[in-house]
Amino acid sequence: MITIALAEDHHVVRQGFKLVLAAEQDFKLVGEAADGLEAVKLVEEKKPAIMLLDLMIPRLHGLEVVRQLRRDHPQTKVIILSMHADEPYVMEALRNGACGYVLKDCTAVDLVQAVRTVAGGRRYLSPALAERALTGYVEHPGASDLDVYETLTNRERLVFQLAAEGKTSAEIAAALFISPRTAETHRANLMRKLSLRSQTDLVRFAIRRGIIAA
Amino acid sequence: MLMVSAGDPIVVMMSHPAKILMVDDNSMVLFAMGHLLRSEGFTVLEAKDGAECLVQARAEQPDLVLLDVMLPDINGVELCRKIKTSPETSHLFVVLLSSIETSPDSQITGLEAGADGYITRPIENRELVARVQAMLRIRLAETALRKAHDDLERRVAGRTEELSRANGALKALSLRMVDVQEAERRFLARELHDEIGQTVTCLKLVLEISLRPENPAQQQSFDEALGLINDLIERVRQLSINLRPQMLDDLGLMTALDWHLKRYQKQTGIAVQFRHTPMPERLEPGLETAIFRIVQEALTNVARHARVKEVTVRVWANAGRAGVQIEEAGAGFDVASVLARRASSGVAGMKERAELLGGEFTLESTPGHGTCLTVELPISENESTSVEAGGGI
Ligand SMILES: Nc1ncnc2c1ncn2[C@@H]1O[C@H](COP(=O)(O)OP(=O)(O)OP(=O)(O)O)[C@@H](O)[C@H]1O
Ligand SMILES: [Mg+2]
Numbered sequence: 001m002i003t004i005a006l007a008e009d010h011h012v013v014r015q016g017f018k019l020v021l022a023a024e025q026d027f028k029l030v031g032e033a034a035d036g037l038e039a040v041k042l043v044e045e046k047k048p049a050i051m052l053l054d055l056m057i058p059r060l061h062g063l064e065v066v067r068q069l070r071r072d073h074p075q076t077k078v079i080i081l082s083m084h085a086d087e088p089y090v091m092e093a094l095r096n097g098a099c100g101y102v103l104k105d106c107t108a109v110d111l112v113q114a115v116r117t118v119a120g121g122r123r124y125l126s127p128a129l130a131e132r133a134l135t136g137y138v139e140h141p142g143a144s145d146l147d148v149y150e151t152l153t154n155r156e157r158l159v160f161q162l163a164a165e166g167k168t169s170a171e172i173a174a175a176l177f178i179s180p181r182t183a184e185t186h187r188a189n190l191m192r193k194l195s196l197r198s199q200t201d202l203v204r205f206a207i208r209r210g211i212i213a214a
Numbered sequence: 215m216l217m218v219s220a221g222d223p224i225v226v227m228m229s230h231p232a233k234i235l236m237v238d239d240n241s242m243v244l245f246a247m248g249h250l251l252r253s254e255g256f257t258v259l260e261a262k263d264g265a266e267c268l269v270q271a272r273a274e275q276p277d278l279v280l281l282d283v284m285l286p287d288i289n290g291v292e293l294c295r296k297i298k299t300s301p302e303t304s305h306l307f308v309v310l311l312s313s314i315e316t317s318p319d320s321q322i323t324g325l326e327a328g329a330d331g332y333i334t335r336p337i338e339n340r341e342l343v344a345r346v347q348a349m350l351r352i353r354l355a356e357t358a359l360r361k362a363h364d365d366l367e368r369r370v371a372g373r374t375e376e377l378s379r380a381n382g383a384l385k386a387l388s389l390r391m392v393d394v395q396e397a398e399r400r401f402l403a404r405e406l407h408d409e410i411g412q413t414v415t416c417l418k419l420v421l422e423i424s425l426r427p428e429n430p431a432q433q434q435s436f437d438e439a440l441g442l443i444n445d446l447i448e449r450v451r452q453l454s455i456n457l458r459p460q461m462l463d464d465l466g467l468m469t470a471l472d473w474h475l476k477r478y479q480k481q482t483g484i485a486v487q488f489r490h491t492p493m494p495e496r497l498e499p500g501l502e503t504a505i506f507r508i509v510q511e512a513l514t515n516v517a518r519h520a521r522v523k524e525v526t527v528r529v530w531a532n533a534g535r536a537g538v539q540i541e542e543a544g545a546g547f548d549v550a551s552v553l554a555r556r557a558s559s560g561v562a563g564m565k566e567r568a569e570l571l572g573g574e575f576t577l578e579s580t581p582g583h584g585t586c587l588t589v590e591l592p593i594s595e596n597e598s599t600s601v602e603a604g605g606g607i
Contacts, residue, residue, distance in 0.1 A: 010408065016416040019423055056408060062465070081412055083451070088461060088469045103448050105415045108423045146489040151528050151539050153576045153588050189574075192533050 002119045005031045005048040007039035007065070008081065009057050013104065014097075017052065020108045027115065036060025040068055043076050050115055055082040055093065063096050065135070070097030090129055098164045100124035148193055149209065159186040163199075164206035232350050235259045236278040237267040238295075238311070247280075247342070250488045254343050265289035268296065275440050278349055280333075283324065288359060288411050291320075291327045298328030300418060307353040308478050309333055309346075389570045396503055399527045407454040411447060418443045442475075459506075467502040468529070473596040475527060482517045490529040494593075501591055503530070504571055505538050508564050510585050512540040515560055517603050520544030520585060543584035564589070 004027055008014040014032065021027045021146045030046045033039040043051055051069065055062035076132050078092045079100035090101050102111055103126040110126055118195045142162040152160060153175075162172045173183040196202050206212045234256050238244050241262070248258045259274055261267040271279060279297065283290035290310055297303045309325040309331040321332045331349050359431070375439045403450070418440065427433040454460070462470040475486045484550070496502070509527060516525050522544035530537045552561055559579065568575040573591035 012332050013412050013416045016419045019420065020419075023423065063464070083407060083415065084460070084475055086461060088465050092465055092469075104412060104492070106417060107417060138525075146491045146528055148491065148528055148530055148532065150489070151530055151537055151588065153586065154578050155576075192438045192535075192539075195532065 001026055001028050001113060002050060003028050003046070003048040004050045004115065005029075005033070005042050005046055005076075006040070006052045007033040007036070007042065007057055008054040009034045010054070013124045015046060017111065020043055020111050023108075024112055024115075027112075032136055036062065036065045039065050043069055043073050047073065049078055051076050051077050051078045052115075053080055053098075055080050055084065065095060066096040077177070079114050079118055079124070085126075085128060094123075101129060102126050103128060113122070113202075140176075140188055146166050148195075151193060152190055156186050157184060158192040160190050160206070161211060162203075163190075164203055164212045166203075183201065231257045232278065232279045233257045233259065233274060233276040234280060234346070235261060235267065235270055236280045237261045237264075237285065237290075238280075238282040239263060239284070240282075243282070250339055250343065254347075254353055262286075264293045264296075267293060268300075268303070268390045269304055272300075275306070275510055277307065277353060278346065279306055280311055280346070280368065281329075282311050282313070283320065284299060284313045288583050291324050291329075292326065294329045295327040307331075307349065309349055311335060351448065385570065388566065389556075392567060392570060393500070396458070400463070403454045403457040403460060406450055406457070407460065411454065414443060414447055414450065418447070461497065462502060465497070466496050467505060470502075470506060471527075471529065474510065475513075475525055476507070476516075478513055482524065483554055484517060485524045486513075487524065487526040489526065490530075491531060493529065493531050495530075497593060500571065501536060501593065503593060504567050505536065506591075507567065508538055508587075509540065511560050516544065516585075518569075519547065522584075531593065534593050536593050537588065537590040539586065539588045541584070541586040545583055546579045546581045546583050548581060549579050554575075561603055 004021060005091045006014060006017060006021070006029060008017065010013070013035075018029065018093050024050060030048050031042045033042045034057075036059045038059075039051070039053060039057065042048075053062055053065055057065065058139055062082075063078060066080070069076055069078055077099040079126070079128075080098045081102055081104055082089060082093070083104050084090075085103055093101055096176055100114045100123060102114045102124070106126050114124040114126075158176060159172055162175060163177065172182040172187070176183065178186075191197070191202065194202075194205060196205060203212070233484050233562045234251055236244055236247055236258060237260075238247070239262055244260050244262075248260060251258050257272055259276060260460060261270050264285050265281070267285075271395075271538070281294060285293065288296075294308050297306060297308055298583050305419070307330050310321075312320070312332065317434070321334070325399070330347075330352070333345050347501050362516070371582045423437065424437060427436045437488070459470055459474065461473060472488065477592075478484070499503075513525065516522065516584045520542050521541045525540065528537075528539040528541070545559040553565075563575075568589045568591065572589050573589055575598050576588040577585070578587075579585040
């Protein structure tokens with residue numbers, strides 16, 4: 001016998017899932033919840049083997065519910081029910097401790113399969129997701145490869161070049177046919193972008209980049 | 215009572231008889247001239263020397279000072295200069311009265327000292343009165359003009375203030391409109407996705423478990439029905455995503471951007487290079503939305519107008535600012551003429567969004583050489599006053 005709790009705020013959807021689960025002899029629905037807080041309480045009380053959890057449940061986001069359940073009730077395995085087939089959601093759910101991720105537009109067979117697989121101690125993803133080599137997805141985008149110098153606008157780059165050559169704002173303004181105030185603004189902006197504090201910093205940066213000769 | 219029209223529509227009424235201060239050391243002159251002017255209806259004050267003149271001028275604020283150039287304690291021209299340089303009396307109208315011998319030179323010195331007129335003696339009574347009246351008319355016209363000028367300045371200042379207030383209100387309104395539009399989109403996207411999408415999804419599930427086709431013909435129509443439902447689900451999903459990707463609220467800007475760029479790449483065949491500095495976990499909702507929308511809009515333009523195979527998107531955050539840049543080496547265009555054209559909604563919208571948030575918008579493009587759009591926005595310490603509800607987690 002596999003004990004199951006179902007957390008889903010959408011009434012019609014909940015009825016649909018119950019219908020699917022009821023058809024299986026060895027499934028036992030032990031409780032239902034209509035929001036995230038209820039879902040957590042339900043697990044505390046009933047300690048089901050499986051929690052079928054809607055990702056977009058109100059009051060406490062599904063992702064947060066998984067995080068809490070994994071921390072406080074690791075014996076209950078969570079299967080996410082979601083309308084989102086997008087990888088970032090799937091990855092985020094798995095990272096937070098979900099054992100399965102089932103698309104709501106799955107087939108009935110799919111849902112039943114998910115419950116059995118996860119109850120058996122393995123992970124489960126809807127076929128549509130599993131096919132899409134999830135591993136190819138880059139982990140949370142935190143990798144940094146942007147050189148801030150690249151983000152200077154063309155104008156700022158010209159001003160940078162002239163400033164590195166030791167030109168004053170007035171000379172820069174004259175060279176670029178802009179007002180001294182505008183030149184000053186460009187200069188201040190690019191210094192800020194590049195985190196340069198002084199003219200010396202600026203020249204050193206320019207030399208390091210080969211923008212001017214040492 | 216004197217009424218003067220100074221050639222233009224400004225008409226000034228003097229509310230009291232004109233007040234004239236006569237300054238002369240000769241009491242005979244004072245007596246005779248005083249008599250004459252009083253009989254013409256003027257109020258006449260008298261002073262015998264420079265010191266007395268200054269005291270009266272200050273206290274009485276006469277409409278006209280008739281000043282003899284030869285005084286016992288001070289030269290009339292010098293006195294005139296004193297009157298004209300003291301703030302309490304500088305606005306008084308001063309007319310120098312010559313002694314008998316007066317050269318054109320001394321007239322010039324007098325006028326240079328700031329005198330408003332010069333009357334040479336000897337002079338006939340009738341002429342003196344006429345000259346005095348002429349001077350008063352000038353004086354009145356001048357006063358009227360000054361008043362009109364002051365009024366105008368006050369009105370301009372008032373209008374300027376009104377205008378800047380209206381501008382502020384307009385800006386607040388635009389900001390609010392952007393927020394409301396975004397909130398509305400978020401609501402519609404959710405409604406489509408969660409309500410309609412889920413109901414249809416459920417319909418499919420129920421259909422599946424309750425209908426068991428018994429022959430090939432039934433099986434075929436059953437499969438067709440399922441196909442239609444799947445199409446419908448997909449349509450609703452795309453509609454919702456296009457309105458506003460829920461991911462932006464749930465998983466934050468960087469995840470949503472990364473996902474959007476992949477989707478864009480797949481749909482357009484344009485390769486996207488995504489580069490960014492380390493970013494804070496989350497930015498304020500308003501800021502995340504703005505950056506996402508700008509990238510979306512700019513990339514749409516790239517796909518529609520740039521004719522390129524590759525585009526670079528850069529995102530950074532440093533020194534209290536978040537920046538985004540979209541650059542490609544495509545067709546390019548004349549920025550000035552596009553900005554001048556009222557019809558452009560995409561570029562104008564991005565610019566407005568950036569400026570509403572206190573940021574800078576830079577659009578550089580050269581026909582034949584490509585386009586680079588840069589937006590930098592301040593990251594405010596405290597939460598924005600935006601009506602957006604913020605992310606779910
Ligand atoms: N990346 C680009 N490369 C080449 N031309 C561009 C680019 N971006 C904008 N343009 C030019 O600027 C014009 C204005 O762009 P804008 O986004 O304001 O309007 P649009 O794209 O024509 O229409 P929409 O209002 O639907 O965005 C475009 O019609 C196009 O000529
Ligand atoms: Mg456009």
